[in-house]
Amino acid sequence: MTSPLPVSGDASKTSGTGQNGPAVRQPNGRTPPLSPHLQVWRWHVTMLASILHRVSGSALSAGAVLVGIWLLALAFGPEAYAAFTGLSASPLGLLVWFGLTLALTYHLASGIRHLVWDSGAGLEPKTASLLSGLSIAAGLVLALAFWAGLFISGSVAL
Structure with a gap:
């Protein structure tokens, strides 16, 4: 079972794989927010x-x-x-x-x-x-x- 995608700003979770690909941590330990779609x-x-x-x-x-x-x-x-x-x-x-x-x-x-x-x-x-x-x-x-x-x-x- 893979871990869920970390919440933006949550440095306690490990990087996982979401529907948009792997979440990459920023140097400060946070994950960037996902970009909104045009809709x-x-x-x-x-x-x-x-x-x-x-x-x-x-x-x-x-x-x-x-x-x-x-x-x-x-x-x-x-x-x-x-x-x-x-x-x-x-x-x-x-x-x-x-x-x-x-x-x-x-x-x-x-x-x-x-x-x-x-x-x-x-x-x-x-x-x-x-x-x-x-x-x-x-x-x-x-x-x-x-x-x-x-x-x-x-x-x-x-």
Whole structure:
């Protein structure tokens, strides 16, 4: 019979095996508490904004790779560049570029929100939620306005 998982802070029990694996004692003799699952947390806009900030940062990394491919196509000559711009101008390509624009505008708005928080302002729960919602809305509005301008000017067409 195995010993039960020690209670957090209980240094008198020996390490056992729980459903999440072996309990490892900290140097002070205590076992760390188990992390809660996402089902325990109540979703709110600041949590969504944090997740979107990470996702948009990852998308911008992929976008940097696409910009690198664009530069390589430019360096390889007119045929390669025409092939790249042809793919970029396709409906799927435009969707990818719109997604990258959305990631960029949201990440910018979220970065401004973080600058406000870094100054010590807007950290109260209601204000933090408001700023998070505003950053999501601002990113979407800026991206839509940018692409509307591209379509209206004739620079982009389906």
